[in-house]
Amino acid sequence: MEDAQLKAVIESLIFVSESPLHIDRIKEVLGEVSKKEILRLLSDLREDYDRSQRGFTLVEVAEGFQFRTRPQYAQWIKRLKKAKPLALSQPALETLAIVAYKQPVVRAEVEKIRGVDCGGVLRTLLERKLIRILGKKDVPGKPLVYGTSKQFLEMFGLKDLSSLPTLKDLEGLGPPPAEALLPFLGQGKKDITAAEGDEPLADEKLGPS
Amino acid sequence: MESTPFPNKEGQGEFSGDIKSDQPESPLNVKLEVFEGPLDLLLHLIKKNEIDIYDIPIAVITQQYLEYLEMMKSLNLDIAGEFLLIAATLLHIKSKMLLPPAEEEQVEERREEMEEDPRAELVRRLLEYQRFKEAALDLTQGSLLDRDVFTRSFLEGKLLEGGEEALIGEATLFGLLEALKKVLQGVPPGEFQEVSLDQLNIKEKIHQIMDRLWERESLTFTELFTAATARREIILTFLALLELLRLRLIKIYQSEAFGTIRIFSPIEREEGRKRMAERIL
Numbered sequence: 027m028e029d030a031q032l033k034a035v036i037e038s039l040i041f042v043s044e045s046p047l048h049i050d051r052i053k054e055v056l057g058e059v060s061k062k063e064i065l066r067l068l069s070d071l072r073e074d075y076d077r078s079q080r081g082f083t084l085v086e087v088a089e090g091f092q093f094r095t096r097p098q099y100a101q102w103i104k105r106l107k108k109a110k111p112l113a114l115s116q117p118a119l120e121t122l123a124i125v126a127y128k129q130p131v132v133r134a135e136v137e138k139i140r141g142v143d144c145g146g147v148l149r150t151l152l153e154r155k156l157i158r159i160l161g162k163k164d165v166p167g168k169p170l171v172y173g174t175s176k177q178f179l180e181m182f183g184l185k186d187l188s189s190l191p192t193l194k195d196l197e198g199l200g201p202p203p204a205e206a207l208l209p210f211l212g213q214g215k216k217d218i219t220a221a222e223g224d225e226p227l228a229d230e231k232l233g234p235s
Numbered sequence: 236m237e238s239t240p241f242p243n244k245e246g247q248g249e250f251s252g253d254i255k256s257d258q259p260e261s262p263l264n265v266k267l268e269v270f271e272g273p274l275d276l277l278l279h280l281i282k283k284n285e286i287d288i289y290d291i292p293i294a295v296i297t298q299q300y301l302e303y304l305e306m307m308k309s310l311n312l313d314i315a316g317e318f319l320l321i322a323a324t325l326l327h328i329k330s331k332m333l334l335p336p337a338e339e340e341q342v343e344e345r346r347e348e349m350e351e352d353p354r355a356e357l358v359r360r361l362l363e364y365q366r367f368k369e370a371a372l373d374l375t376q377g378s379l380l381d382r383d384v385f386t387r388s389f390l391e392g393k394l395l396e397g398g399e400e401a402l403i404g405e406a407t408l409f410g411l412l413e414a415l416k417k418v419l420q421g422v423p424p425g426e427f428q429e430v431s432l433d434q435l436n437i438k439e440k441i442h443q444i445m446d447r448l449w450e451r452e453s454l455t456f457t458e459l460f461t462a463a464t465a466r467r468e469i470i471l472t473f474l475a476l477l478e479l480l481r482l483r484l485i486k487i488y489q490s491e492a493f494g495t496i497r498i499f500s501p502i503e504r505e506e507g508r509k510r511m512a513e514r515i516l
Contacts (some may be wrong), residue, residue, distance in 0.1 A: 041387075085384075092386055093386065093387065094378075094380075094384040094385065094386055095384050095385045095386075096384070097378045097383040097384055100382065100383050100384070100385070103385050107385075107388075113446060113449075113450050116271055116371070117271050119371040119372075119374065119375065120271065120367055120368060120371045122371070122374070123367050123370040123371040123373075123374055124367050124370075126370075126374075127367070127370060138360075139360075139363055139364055139367055140271070140272055140274070140364065140367075141272045141273050141274040141275075141317055141321065141360070141364065142271065142272035142273070142315065142317045143315070143317070146435065146439075149435075150443065152461050153443075153447070153458075153459070153461055154447070155461075180380055181379060181380045181381075182374055182377055182379060182380075183377050183378045183379065183380065183384065184377075191370070191373045191374075193366060193370055194366055194369060194370075
């Protein structure tokens with residue numbers, strides 16, 4: 027097939043996909059074509075959209091590709107569709123941020139940082155499928171270990187966990203004793219009895235520098 | 236702000252800034268700034284007093300903090316235990332800092348514990364918390380799905396086409412009970428559950444469900460439960476659904492016997508809030 031045709035095929039695949047389409051799926055469908063080739067066509071496609079200033083563009087999100095409208099047209103879309111604005115409370119956002127950066131993380135660690143009970147908030151985030159249970163930590167009480175979900179990446183438009191904005195450094199105070207500040211960091215992963223079908227965790231990348 | 240080891244009474248006036256009163260004549264009509272927790276309150280006090288976080292005048296801050304708790308008490312607000320815990324920590328730090336410098340002989344033994352500023356641990360916690368507060372803010376700055384950017388919506392299409400999920404009518408009580416049974420059977424009986432102290436009540440659950448409905452327009456029955464939902468909470472959720480049905484705040488449809496159960500709210504958020512305030516207390 028010619029490039030132009032292949033590009034159109036890929037475009038059609040993404041068009042009919044409900045969730046971000048993984049490049050492996052595209053490759054499965056296309057057969058012969060190499061990943062590198064597909065990536066090139068995908069970036070070609072995106073350039074096409076950008077050049078012709080369409081209302082939507084091709085976005086890499088949650089480890090896949092998806093068509094999304096451009097932010098500047100949000101107000102028009104909200105007129106068309108009944109507005110259902112993001113309803114995450116401040117506690118929910120804070121908790122979500124802690125889970126995102128500290129995962130794998132148990133409830134006690136989240137509560138240590140926020141200084142308040144987080145059980146209800148964690149449950150809400152679970153129900154909204156923004157976080158998920160990764161397994162249980164192998165310490166007394168076998169607390170649940172939380173991490174973020176694919177929906178989290180989709181909602182915040184993140185390609186993967188490593189594209190989270192970098193945490194601001196703790197300034198001053200000199201380097202605080204790591205064990206006092208982050209009593210759980212680094213031991214989490216080993217202690218987890220991993221739940222089945224877990225994706226590899228990108229926690230190394232997330233640790234505060 | 237100078238650091239004084241003794242609480243000064245003048246500091247009490249400070250709180251007028253935190254009280255937003257629409258009608259000054261009516262002392263009952265006060266709104267407190269809502270804080271997410273004790274650390275949030277401390278950060279607020281530090282910012283308000285333009286204090287260097289690395290050199291907190293502990294006496295001043297402790298006093299203001301306690302005044303704030305006092306005010307919460309006088310407004311009949313529940314003061315969560317966490318607020319008291321930090322209050323105790325503040326008082327502990329304050330007392331440590333008031334201790335006279337150790338005598339020569341004792342210096343050797345005490346050096347270890349004297350080396351660190353008693354405030355250091357608290358400052359670290361504050362900084363750590365602030366860091367994630369900012370991270371939370373950063374998260375909302377990007378292009379958020381369904382706020383700034385949108386994808387094609389597949390649910391609507393399905394409902395309109397009346398494909399697999401044709402909604403033929405309102406669900407019957409038996410349909411609901413059947414679905415409940417299925418969910419309950421999914422809870423592994425011998426599984427250890429995380430014991431949590433917070434008691435969720437029906438009222439909270441009702442609000443949770445409605446908030447999600449208004450955000451999404453519709454929910455399926457199974458979406459209300461996650462793998463981690465405890466038996467007690469499943470029942471609670473179910474009771475909340477029945478109550479909402481009774482109040483006509485939701486409508487529940489089922490496609491066919493044992494088919495997907497979908498929950499809608501026929502009422503807009505504003506109207507619903509009003510009705511909930513009237514009928515659920």
